[in-house]
Amino acid sequence: HLREAAARAWPVIDSLYGSEAQQLAQRPYLIAPYDPDTTSPKPMLRGAIQVPWDKDVASLAMLLLTNVPIGRPDRALQNWLGGPVVPIVHPVQARAAVYVQLVTAPSQAARSCFLGVIGDCRNALALGDSPDPLQQWYPSAGERRALVFRSFVEYFGYSDHGARKPTLQLCGAGSDSACTELLRSLPPGALPRPLTYDARAALVQIALRLGGREAYHRLVATPGAPIADRLAGAAGVGIDSLVSLWRSEILAARPAPVTLPPWGPWAALGWTAVFAVCALRSSRWRAS
Structure with missing residues (x-):
């Protein structure tokens, strides 16, 4: 075997x-x-x-x-990617999951990428050189507040013996400065990127596919270069062309909507009626 x-x-x-x-x-x-x-x-x-x-x-x-x-690749590549460069064993499902991220991620960069703004795709993939990733990835007050309460409410509520709880309450009450203060207090590297490992891994796989047999060698040969330049060099195309192809493949992997057969709603109503009759016959619901 x-x-x-x-x-x-x-x-x-x-x-x-x-x-x-x-x-x-x-x-x-x-x-x-x-x-x-x-x-x-x-x-x-x-x-x-x-x-x-x-x-x-x-x-x-x-x-x-x-x-x-x-x-293992160099630390810079591994830190950006969020893990090792390994084969994607279920590529269709992985791309479909990234599609869902583009639609649902609490990040303006991800949503703009979905709409076709390639510069925001670069931002969502953490390929930008901004010294302020918080502003780059989550530029609006609503996004920052949602991020605090979606990902860090317990951390800020209980860390340091609850010292940040008043600031957390101010954030919940609508203070953007409080939300921003909390997010900027996170340890280095703890701020969630708009898209997950699957999105960046898909980009790497496309670059290696385009670049041929020496693509991976080129990718790991220049550890000091910016990640965007390394990916473009591996693929043999410009970074915007690479990201545009990535976006096209992600959009093409849109999960198929679940469709009910014509008799589906009637079957659901039928089962609802059956359960209702069973409930009424139960001794728990009988009048004494």
């Missing part, structure tokens, strides 16, 4: 990392199979992935794809 799983996983790994995939010759997978039907202790091998010996091929291939032992 493992050999067949590796044969399935390798084309995906090779297409993502290109020439850098040769690292795996010096950084092999360590896999420790065990019998899931025994009470004997599992084999302990440092750095090894423990796998039931009867795991099916598809599951093994997924395991190989999500645990590629490639060298």
Whole structure:
């Protein structure tokens, strides 16, 4: 099974990392199979992935794809991305999730990106060079207040023995200066970016797809350069063209709306009536 799983996983790994995939010759997978039907202790091998010996091929291939032992990228790239560069194993679902983020994120940059403002797409993807990300990502008072109460109400209410609770109350009462003060007091890197890892990972994958076999090598070869320049260099196109293509692919992945068959509403009404009759017959509802 493992050999067949590796044969399935390798084309995906090779297409993502290109020439850098040769690292795996010096950084092999360590896999420790065990019998899931025994009470004997599992084999302990440092750095090894423990796998039931009867795991099916598809599951093994997924395991190989999500645990590629490639060298980690530099800190700047990893901090921007929010994790390692790994294959996206469910790309359609991942892009659909990013579509939902563009529509629902409490950020003007994300919503403007959805409407086609490429500069705001760059901002939503944290590719801008603004020294003030709070103003760049959440420029309106309503966004800042929503961010405080959506993500940090417990943190500000209980940290430092409740010292920030009065400021939190002022923020809730409509004081933008109080909301801004709270958000600026967050530790470095704690301010949520408008879009999640999935959005940035999709952008990286598109850049690597456009750039060919040497794209990943170019991406990691210049750790001191701005992330936008590195992505453009990896893709071989301008950053706005890359971001525009990313947006097009995200919009094309719009989740299909759930549609009911013609008889659906009538069936729902029928079940409602059944439950109502059952409730009326219950002794709990009978008059004594």
